[in-house]
Amino acid sequence: MYRTMRRIRRFEEAAEVAYRAAKMRGALHFYIGEEATATGVCAALNEGDFITSTHRGHGHCIAKGARLDKMMAELYGRTTGYCGGKGGSMHIADVASGNLGANGIVGAGVPIAVGAALGSKLRNDGKVTVCFFGDAAGPTGAFHEGVNMGSVLNVPVVFVCENNQYGMATHTEYANAAPVGDRGPAYGMPSERIDGNDVFQVYERAKVAIDRARDGEGPTLIEAVTYRQKGHTIHDSKGYRDEEEIAKWIAQDPIERFKRAVLEAKALTENDMQAIDDEVEEAITQAEEFAEASPWPTLDAIEQDVYV
């Protein structure tokens, strides 16, 4: 899990550098500070299980097992990227590994996750779908319709709200009449609020919900409380949050917390983690080189893949 969190963190830091060097364009939404949520949840999934992701999707994608080189190439807009350069950061999907896609439409993943789980139920394939969504998807109609339908159809889906406290500049308490994690009773399913920056707790609670879904007992709604350390996108430098709040959450950084916990428990040594860091660094360098060396798509690609 440490490796996964480091891969997410370093992938995004490298992407930011490349973006600022004008090697990429469009929007980049950083997951930095929220790594424990995707990592803990995906660690509790089996290979072949499904996830739906969001506009802030790098973490979900990496935690689900995506290759960094193909992700980086997608951000660079190259043919070797996961989407051949057609999707970019906000639309990376890796259907083969069960990642049904990042999404530019807030809330849109909720009904899609229900549908994927419905398919599993029909095929009886034993798979579970995890639906990641932000706290600001709580007010969408798609959330309400999707969660309600998931419940009444009793499909194997787990709804994971990443409450990073904000949707752009809007505080989650302003936008949601009641916290997402309190809404389970309204939809006839268990719900709980967990510490999204504690990767162990995330893993344990996700495991319970995922097992429950796999056993045919229906959906669970989890609200993982975490924090978006960076701006909404790479362009966001607005001062709607106070420095104290940001500092407080940086002190709760999930990777640092993991380190403290494993060192204290003597489960890993500094050296163990350094070895992982080195390995991640190499993978990042290799991903960047791969992306830089990859060809740009040609114009004949524009109208390809619109239809089968």
Add this chain to the structure above:
Amino acid sequence: MAVTSAPDAPAEAATRQIFMSQALHEALDEEMARDPNVFVMGEEVGIWGGAYNVTAGLLEKWGEARIIDTPISEAAIGGAAVGAAVTGCRPVAEFMYSDFMGIAMDQIVNQAAKNRYMFGGAAKLPITYRAPFGAGTGNAAQHTQSLEAWFAHVPGLKVVTCSSPHDAKGLLKSSIREDNVVVFFEHKAIYSMRGPVPEDEYTIPLGMADVKREGSDVSVVTYARQVHYALEAAEQLAGEGIDVEVVDVRTLYPLDVDTILASVHKTNHAVVVYEAARFGGFGAEIASQIQEHGFDDLDAPVLRVAGSHSPIPFSEPLEKGAIPDPERIAAAVRESLQGSR
């Protein structure tokens, strides 16, 4: 038929150069001052100041009661505008990107557009729905669409676009004062374009096209950002001795067919340019109007330069290739002239 306003006309003393986003801001601010029933609602219109800075500072000036940050609830934004309008308010409802209007489609199409008619004229819905549209920003398929044809196709909606700060301000003010439902599209690639805007108050009536460049050989009929590409193409072609007239239709519904026909009557050639997917796009309506009503004036078929039949791709070369540019417009103008020989 006459060109009533002269946008981007020689700057007079009382004219400043401002961004299109600022011009739109002024329109909102002035209309809020003029009519206490006007209010603004949408995602991030308050604290953030609007995704493209149009509403920046309005929250501080007008307060939370009239500059309303909403949750991410497009259906509720679209519908709350209906309820507020029918009971006497004059809402300006903003969608952060026109791509998200799909979520509000029932409220816009089945409620806003139809209430007055279904109620036998016994209701008035003075709503302005604002939305950024268009490609060129690297934001990929779900943040770059040009969906104006969807709305122009719905009886009960008026549809407005703008290509300059001057037009943006005058047209938005008229849209807010309009007693019908207006869908007001702003091309996101030109928010930061500067242009002359008078100090004094003015409005531009809906339903009037504007000739942005006079010419005698070919009429290029277009709107929004493509007006600028058409003007660039016209400059290129001027060097080849081809004199292009650029007609900015501005309002898609009601469409100023007279101004378009007058131009074609003069040039005998028409090229229609739009950024949306070519098939079934709004330019097809323009082309059809020209051939129905101006057939005798035409020396060549009406040509279209439009977007590819695809979502907008992310990668820069693909995105550029998916929408019209000055080179493709110029090529179509040449082709049109060849067709007449």
